Amino acid sequence: MRFTLIKDIKQDPFMRLVLSFLLLFIFIYLGSDLFVKHSSFGIFPLQISNTLYGDTEQFLDAISASLFLEFWHTEIFFCMMILFTLSTVYLRVSKASKGAIILVHVMMISAFLSLLTLFLAYYGSNFFVNFYVIFNFIWHIGAVGSSLDSFKRLYFA
Amino acid sequence: MLYAQKTSFSFLGTLNYYFGCETRFIVAKTNMGIWKLILPHIFAFALLSMLLLHFLLFTKFKQKAIPLVYTLFILQFLEIFSPFLISKGIVFFVIVKLLSLILYLALLIFVFILLVLSMRQS
Numbered sequence: 103m104r105f106t107l108i109k110d111i112k113q114d115p116f117m118r119l120v121l122s123f124l125l126l127f128i129f130i131y132l133g134s135d136l137f138v139k140h141s142s143f144g145i146f147p148l149q150i151s152n153t154l155y156g157d158t159e160q161f162l163d164a165i166s167a168s169l170f171l172e173f174w175h176t177e178i179f180f181c182m183m184i185l186f187t188l189s190t191v192y193l194r195v196s197k198a199s200k201g202a203i204i205l206v207h208v209m210m211i212s213a214f215l216s217l218l219t220l221f222l223a224y225y226g227s228n229f230f231v232n233f234y235v236i237f238n239f240i241w242h243i244g245a246v247g248s249s250l251d252s253f254k255r256l257y258f259a
Numbered sequence: 260m261l262y263a264q265k266t267s268f269s270f271l272g273t274l275n276y277y278f279g280c281e282t283r284f285i286v287a288k289t290n291m292g293i294w295k296l297i298l299p300h301i302f303a304f305a306l307l308s309m310l311l312l313h314f315l316l317f318t319k320f321k322q323k324a325i326p327l328v329y330t331l332f333i334l335q336f337l338e339i340f341s342p343f344l345i346s347k348g349i350v351f352f353v354i355v356k357l358l359s360l361i362l363y364l365a366l367l368i369f370v371f372i373l374l375v376l377s378m379r380q381s
Contacts, residue, residue, distance in 0.1 A: 116321055116328070120312050123332040127305030134301060138294050180302065187306060 111195060111256070118256050121191055125249045125256075128188055132246050135180075143173065145238070147231050154224050154231070170224050174217070181213045184245060192248040195255045202248070209244035212237040262360070273353045277345045293342045304335045311370050318377035327366065334363040 111117050136145055144150040151157075156164035165173075189206040196202035216237035223230035266272040279287030288296070308331050315324045337359040344352040 114316070116325055117313065117316055119325060119328050120309055123328065124305050124309040127301055127332075127335075131298070131301040131305075134294060134298050138291070138298050141291055142295065176299075180299065183306065184302060 121195070122253065122256060124187070125191065125252055128184060129246065129249050131184065132242055132249070136242060145235065147235050150223070150231050150235065151228055155228065165224075174221060174224075177220070178217055181217060181241070185209055185213055185241070188245055188248055188252075192252050195252050202251075205244055205248055209241050209248065212240035212244065216241060268357070270353055270357065273356060274345070274350065277342055277353075288342070288346055290343065290346065293346060297339050297342065300339050304339060305332075307367070308332060308335060311367060311374075314374050315370065318373065319380075320373050320377065324373075327370065331363065331366050331370075334359045334366065338363055 111121065139145050140149075144153050152160070152162050153165055154170070156162045189209065192202055193206060216234055219230040219234040219237060223234055262268065266276045275283060275285055277288045277293075279285050312324070312328055312331065315321055315327075337355055341352045341356040341359065345356060
């Protein structure tokens with residue numbers, strides 16, 4: 103991304119506008135992602151357990167391995183793309199401040215752990231479902247926070 | 260091509276795609292179905308627009324390109340979110356969906372041409 107070469111993005115109305123729209127769409131994506139997951143795969147432990155392992159009392163079938171792997175590989179791609187794009191913008195507009203670097207580290211590590219624990223939950227044990235939920239929320243909240251902070255820094259800092 | 264294959268790029272084809280069509284065995288799209296469908300597009304379209312537009316920054320077209328940024332992102336928004344209104348029965352948004360998609364693609368090509376022109380001039 104060549105915009106990283108510009109000296110001061112905030113003083114450039116063109117780049118500020120392009121980044122604002124990008125951040126807006128990332129923000130919408132993050133909200134929609136939680137909403138769609140809530141009504142399909144699940145975002146809370148009980149829902150996710152039902153999806154992964156099924157529930158005989160509710161006559162729910164467990165997700166098949168092929169469907170799970172399809173979901174997992176899409177998650178890996180979108181996590182990676184969202185986080186790399188967002189952190190590039192965030193680190194650039196925050197001038198790589200200490201707080202921004204810590205937040206990006208937290209987001210990256212929690213996203214990686216959420217993907218790992220999801221895999222372990224399906225092929226390992228139910229124990230990892232709770233960890234997946236926690237890490238998934240951490241990276242989503244971090245991403246929402248950093249996109250809002252980037253907006254603030256673009257216009258008000 | 261994928262869109263054309265599903266809707267044949269026509270008013271009726273798009274309407275059938277969202278409302279369903281018994282003769283063509285197309286199931287009507289629910290709100291959740293539309294959300295699932297548009298979710299990857301929200302990010303993919305934004306990234307594509309941003310990547311292509313930000314190269315204009317290094318060309319002489321930079322100052323004149325601000326209305327282009329607004330137009331491209333607004334068209335993108337209409338293209339992505341109009342299916343919700345189509346599924347609510349507002350048929351007018353079929354036209355909005357088709358026009359926004361065509362204009363969006365045309366503007367992307369236009370930006371691409373501007374970039375190629377500025378590369379050749381420099």
